[in-house]
Amino acid sequence: MKANSSSHLRQPRAPGIITPNRWLSERVFNTIIGCFKRHGAETIDTPVFEIKETLTGKYGEDSKLIYDLKDQGGELLSLRYDLTVPFARYLAMNKISNIKRYHIAKVYRRDNPAMTRGRYREFYQCDFDIAGQYDPMIPDAECLKIVHEILSELELGDFRIKVNDRRILDGMFAVCGVPDKKFRTICSTVDKLDKMSWEDVRSEMVKEKGLSEEAADQIGQYVSMQGGKDLAERLLQDAKMSQSKQACAGLTDMKQLFSYLELFQVTDKVVFDLSLARGLDYYTGVIYEAILTQNGPVSAPETGEKGEEGVSVGSVAGGGRYDGLVGMFDPKGRKVPCVGVSIGIERVFSILEQKAEASAEKVRTTETQVMVASAQKNILLIFN
Amino acid sequence: MKANSSSHLRQPRAPGIITPNRWLSERVFNTIIGCFKRHGAETIDTPVFEIKETLTGKYGEDSKLIYDLKDQGGELLSLRYDLTVPFARYLAMNKISNIKRYHIAKVYRRDNPAMTRGRYREFYQCDFDIAGQYDPMIPDAECLKIVHEILSELELGDFRIKVNDRRILDGMFAVCGVPDKKFRTICSTVDKLDKMSWEDVRSEMVKEKGLSEEAADQIGQYVSMQGGKDLAERLLQDAKMSQSKQACAGLTDMKQLFSYLELFQVTDKVVFDLSLARGLDYYTGVIYEAILTQNGPVSAPETGEKGEEGVSVGSVAGGGRYDGLVGMFDPKGRKVPCVGVSIGIERVFSILEQKAEASAEKVRTTETQVMVASAQKNILLIFN
Numbered sequence A, B: 001m002k003a004n005s006s007s008h009l010r011q012p013r014a015p016g017i018i019t020p021n022r023w024l025s026e027r028v029f030n031t032i033i034g035c036f037k038r039h040g041a042e043t044i045d046t047p048v049f050e051i052k053e054t055l056t057g058k059y060g061e062d063s064k065l066i067y068d069l070k071d072q073g074g075e076l077l078s079l080r081y082d083l084t085v086p087f088a089r090y091l092a093m094n095k096i097s098n099i100k101r102y103h104i105a106k107v108y109r110r111d112n113p114a115m116t117r118g119r120y121r122e123f124y125q126c127d128f129d130i131a132g133q134y135d136p137m138i139p140d141a142e143c144l145k146i147v148h149e150i151l152s153e154l155e156l157g158d159f160r161i162k163v164n165d166r167r168i169l170d171g172m173f174a175v176c177g178v179p180d181k182k183f184r185t186i187c188s189t190v191d192k193l194d195k196m197s198w199e200d201v202r203s204e205m206v207k208e209k210g211l212s213e214e215a216a217d218q219i220g221q222y223v224s225m226q227g228g229k230d231l232a233e234r235l236l237q238d239a240k241m242s243q244s245k246q247a248c249a250g251l252t253d254m255k256q257l258f259s260y261l262e263l264f265q266v267t268d269k270v271v272f273d274l275s276l277a278r279g280l281d282y283y284t285g286v287i288y289e290a291i292l293t294q295n296g297p298v299s300a301p302e303t304g305e306k307g308e309e310g311v312s313v314g315s316v317a318g319g320g321r322y323d324g325l326v327g328m329f330d331p332k333g334r335k336v337p338c339v340g341v342s343i344g345i346e347r348v349f350s351i352l353e354q355k356a357e358a359s360a361e362k363v364r365t366t367e368t369q370v371m372v373a374s375a376q377k378n379i380l381l382i383f384n
Helices: A022-038 A060-065 A084-093 A138-154 A166-175 A180-194 A198-208 A213-223 A229-237 A245-263 A325-329 A345-358 A379-383 B022-038 B060-065 B084-093 B138-154 B166-175 B180-194 B198-208 B213-223 B229-237 B245-263 B325-329 B345-358 B379-383
Strands: A049-051 A077-079 A099-108 A122-131 A159-165 A270-273 A286-292 A315-321 A338-344 B049-051 B077-079 B099-108 B122-131 B159-165 B270-273 B286-292 B315-321 B338-344
Touching: A022 A099, A022 A122, A022 A138, A022 A345, A049 A084, A060 A180, A084 A099, A084 A122, A084 A325, A084 A338, A122 A138, A122 A345, A138 A159, A138 A245, A138 A286, A138 A315, A138 A338, A159 A166, A159 A245, A166 A180, A166 A213, A166 A245, A180 A198, A180 A213, A198 A213, A229 A245, A229 A270, A245 A270, A245 A286, A315 A345, A338 A345, B022 B099, B022 B122, B022 B138, B022 B345, B049 B084, B060 B180, B084 B099, B084 B122, B084 B325, B084 B338, B122 B138, B122 B345, B138 B159, B138 B245, B138 B286, B138 B315, B138 B338, B159 B166, B159 B245, B166 B180, B166 B213, B166 B245, B180 B198, B180 B213, B198 B213, B229 B245, B229 B270, B245 B270, B245 B286, B315 B345, B338 B345
Parallel strands: A159 A270, B159 B270
Antiparallel strands: A049 A077, A099 A122, A122 A338, A159 A286, A286 A315, A315 A338, B049 B077, B099 B122, B122 B338, B159 B286, B286 B315, B315 B338
16 A cells, blocks of 8 residues: 555644543533523434535525535535524425424534634534424524523623624615615625724725715614613614614514513623624524623734734624525425524633633543553453 | 525435434444443544545545545545544544544445435444554454444344454465455455355456456355354465465464453354455455344345345444554654444444334433423413
8 A cells, every 4th residue: 555645644724623622522512412402402413415506595695615515426515504504404305394403513614714713614513493483582582591501501701692683684774775685795794893893894885885875874873782672662763763664573573582581581691782793694583693702812802913814702602583494495485483593612612621721620531440450461361 | 585496305315314213322322432431432523524635545446435525726625434544644643653532423425325224325433443552453352342342232133243354365365366466356346245146256256357267266265264263273274375474464363363352252243254355445454344143124134035235234333453544644654553443323223213113112302301381372471
């Protein structure tokens, strides 16, 4: 057998976590799975690749990050980009209209990895989704409760869960004078507000995406707003916002959502934030994202220099409502309302590993407790 | 959002297990992982794709089943075909010369699926490997002990573990007059003896691979032999076999292996079988394969018609020694002796699921034990 000339010691760039601390990862997985099960979810498994078309048109501007398989004379396949689209395809295919499911598996993105911050091209997602008809906002509130439970239990430090609604965003775009066909692309730009300053975002809207300065400035006023139930109530009275039926529907649901969050006693961490947009095309209602607010050594400092890719705080969970996705796969377009959340475990690992290192915990990689050694050979024969 | 015209309800053909019985799969995984841990192994994770060249020239005639990723302007990547080659690459890359590791993950093959028998294009492998210098045959015997423990504990019915050695095969080919350069291809044909009759195998050797009839007939005499330590001793005295140094080395090790297997009390299930060849290129010494001998409803009947693809009994585990593989990835060719075993869990699931169905066990998919229901809406408000 001959060595391959150039493959010595190479692996794909930033493929994913290779040797997570075993104890840590078991603890994290057990915490997450325990919470998902406590909330009544079962698990299902979908394949790592999907028919290419299944993924087409679901992810907005990020679709370019999808890995395609080579056409080897069979079907055109792509590696899954997330666990949500395969789940929706699975529901349509199996005519399931009501399920709570969790799925912990790897997804694949042709991204520029930032390994020190726990971003990889192959990484785990831990998804929990509720499909089916429920009273408005009850499953949505449950998803937020789950994020709250898991992040608290993992002791990652302080966190915030930002909440918004696609209908509020779309209503806001409408009343600010954004043309209908530019909603999604402007939404993508708003989504960058966690990494870029408002000035840069405004400039992208006006110069790259051809939005009027006036519209951009009006958006700028809204996206700086943060609050709770009170903000939703105030915006329902807002002269401009109240003109949009969509925005009003979203704001009414937001009020309802906060009522449930109060009952669940999680409002301390949840903030209604009009700058939250999320990039994916398939969201139709509530959207949310959890961020850690105490930057560990993993994140770049908030002041002065920006970290890798200029991101200062890591998002560790995100999700939202996608009521139209299952219908896209159903021949008769039957809709199944869905809401879900995805937890990004690599960032959690990064943070907890550094915490463990800082506290100089001893890390063991096997569970062996007793080792029998012999001063001579043939120990097996002796013991017999 | 518009539906994709032709992607309705499609998923890739036979991608893998979608909804394994949750309780069953947890039991199976726990049994396997428990055994691996008991034997002192830690787990590591390698990426789902490797640089294409890493996989080149490792799998013999099955290399055509490797899934390649599309060239999207980066590296040429392939999906992992097994967990062994990525493990060897990992050892070389991280300069590890001694480790016991297990890895449970999916692998990918562009195969014709036979779903009823638990064969898929995406499937789990449960691998246990020992890398490093040990007294001869101790780690090899441990791998067989592990297979014995797991198959017994899973209660799959009766089984046999066939054992052979690549050096015995190569020595046998040499003394039977097979030209050196035909060793691997003749070995691939011998490997089909579990699915094809000797007549068909002989015909392929002679007509397709150009072997002389005399050589083929001599091979035919050897590959019909089965036994234990006694057979190894007899072959060491065999006029022809004893002429091959390679064969003698293999036979001596086989005797030693059976001594350890006697100590481990597993010889009841292990048979030295000269027809066992295994297709992969990278084996250098002992090879083995476990088959279930009590055909459940999953396998085709032994008499009369043959099942899908004419295979009558499913192999559920296999492995062997690969002392040259790590060296192929090391710039200086430093070798790390390795031996390992891989358990194919889908077949195990198939069999156990059918057993469960036959015994009409009730299958639950969630762990919910109590459900609180209300005859009116707003239950959350009431409870508060």
